[in-house]
Amino acid sequence: MRAREGAPPLLLGHSLGGTLAGIFACLHPKHIRGLVLLGAPLSFGPGSSAFRESLVALYPLPAPDHGWIPGSALSQLSALASPESFIWPRMTDALLAWQDINVTLVRTMVEQWALDEVGFPAPLAREIWQWLYLEDRLCRGCLRVNSVTAEPANIAVPTLAVVNKNDKIAPRASVVPFLERIGRQDAHLFEHTAEAGIGLPHVAVLVGPQALTKLWPVIGSWIDSRA
Numbered sequence: 001m002r003a004r005e006g007a008p009p010l011l012l013g014h015s016l017g018g019t020l021a022g023i024f025a026c027l028h029p030k031h032i033r034g035l036v037l038l039g040a041p042l043s044f045g046p047g048s049s050a051f052r053e054s055l056v057a058l059y060p061l062p063a064p065d066h067g068w069i070p071g072s073a074l075s076q077l078s079a080l081a082s083p084e085s086f087i088w089p090r091m092t093d094a095l096l097a098w099q100d101i102n103v104t105l106v107r108t109m110v111e112q113w114a115l116d117e118v119g120f121p122a123p124l125a126r127e128i129w130q131w132l133y134l135e136d137r138l139c140r141g142c143l144r145v146n147s148v149t150a151e152p153a154n155i156a157v158p159t160l161a162v163v164n165k166n167d168k169i170a171p172r173a174s175v176v177p178f179l180e181r182i183g184r185q186d187a188h189l190f191e192h193t194a195e196a197g198i199g200l201p202h203v204a205v206l207v208g209p210q211a212l213t214k215l216w217p218v219i220g221s222w223i224d225s226r227a
């Protein structure tokens with residue numbers, strides 16, 4: 001992308017994609033011009049999120065050491081670790097959305113997306129679980145990838161993190177310590193309000209009707225002012 005555009009790209013990521021984007025920014029800050037993190041957990045210390053506490057309680061991780069973990073198994077593991085994130089909100093949301101056909105359509109598409117969960121390399125799953133959720137290596141500045149340390153203080157680009165108030169997977173407490181480690185004045189947090197019709201609170205920042213009209217104009221303005 002940098003070669004094609006003639007300039008470093010802006011990097012955005014949601015959820016685990018945002019976590020990986022944050023790791024990349026720590027490792028290669030000169031390869032990007034900005035970082036947008038959407039519902040992305042970055043700090044995994046005790047009490048950072050209910051999802052983190054549930055995953056730690058599952059020790060040892062019920063997953064193979066090699067090969068791939070099927071998407072259906074990932075969905076079941078997530079539901080087991082955090083029913084308050086993956087089961088109960090979907091039921092409540094269905095009741096709140098049934099009278100609005102447009103909201104119901106969005107919720108149905110979210111359900112289809114969730115059922116189409118792709119497989120995951122088992123070794124990567126174990127590294128994420130061990131190095132991030134158990135040991136919090138990223139936020140502590142001791143995660144090493146290919147002999148390079150991913151230190152949050154290395155991030156030298158404008159950074160915007162967006163969280164949803166109802167998200168149990170990536171709440172405010174799982175993001176703020178990472179932003180504080182960046183140590184830049186241009187590292188900001190924006191909190192999106194909760195809304196119905198999205199099935200899973202974790203994806204509200206991507207598919208919520210209010211996110212479209214209220215959140216993304218803010219993100220767009222932030223990007224434009226730093227492009």
